[in-house]
Each structure stands twice: as structure tokens, then as C-alpha cells.
Amino acid sequence: MKEGPCDKSYGIHCAKVVQFPEDVIKFATKYQEKLEDVEGMKYIKDFDPSLKRKLIDEGNGMIAKVLEDFKGIDVANLSDDDLEAKLKKLKTDLAKQDNLYIKGLIGV
Known part of the structure; x- marks a missing residue:
């Protein structure tokens, strides 16, 4: 153990x-x-536990960065369309990351 x-x-x-x-x-x-x-694990469920943990940790770091970027958006001074565009860009940028855990979470 x-x-x-x-x-x-x-x-x-x-x-x-x-x-x-x-x-x-x-x-x-x-x-x-x-x-x-379950969603985040769909591409990595059969991986070795240490590799799964590594991918999850890396993915969580990427998510933390996106959340920080999200906090920095000045929503009070954006139109709904501009805010939607910024959010889509954050998601698109996250989807471009080479991490199977992230890809599972966002359905890529």
C-alpha cells in the first residue's frame, strides 16, 4: 500500500x-x-494508473489557467456577443491542448 x-x-x-x-x-x-x-476518463480509463494521474493533473492545471483567464474578463464592459466569443475562444484554446483528459471533459 x-x-x-x-x-x-x-x-x-x-x-x-x-x-x-x-x-x-x-x-x-x-x-x-x-x-x-466518467466523461473525463473516457479516453484514458484503460491507461496505467500513474499515466492517468499525470494526465489528470496536467488537465487540472490547464483548467485552472482557463479559470484564471475567465476571472480576468471584464464582463461589465462587454456585450453578450463579445462575452460569448471570449468564452468560445477559451474553450477552443483548451480543446487544442494535447490532453486526453481535457478532450474527454469537453467532448472533443
Whole structure:
């Protein structure tokens, strides 16, 4: 065992083995999918855990930069069309990044 994120969880399997109620297992399964970021993982789900972690960390850094850029937009002095154009550019620039986690998140 080592410190850090885990790429697999056996909690739901254990709950099935000890016969937890089916509604609890269904809820846990849906909640787990939400936590696992299914969309972002669609291109990297079968990658080695260390490579997955690297791509996710890089992608999160890219997202943080876009959020900083977004915070810098002076929305009070832009028309709706100009604001929409700026947001589309941020998304387009993010989509151009060579990161499969990002591509999964934004549907590229």
C-alpha cells in the first residue's frame, strides 16, 4: 500500500457480498460514477494508473489557467456577443491542448 489516490474501489463489491439493500448499492454506484469523472476518463480509463494521474493533473492545471483567464474578463464592459466569443475562444484554446483528459471533459 502507498499514499495517494486509488484507481479502483472495492467498496460496492463488498456491499454486494454482504447483501446491502439494492437501492443502497444503486445509489453508491451512481455516486461513484459522479466522483470518478466518467466523461473525463473516457479516453484514458484503460491507461496505467500513474499515466492517468499525470494526465489528470496536467488537465487540472490547464483548467485552472482557463479559470484564471475567465476571472480576468471584464464582463461589465462587454456585450453578450463579445462575452460569448471570449468564452468560445477559451474553450477552443483548451480543446487544442494535447490532453486526453481535457478532450474527454469537453467532448472533443
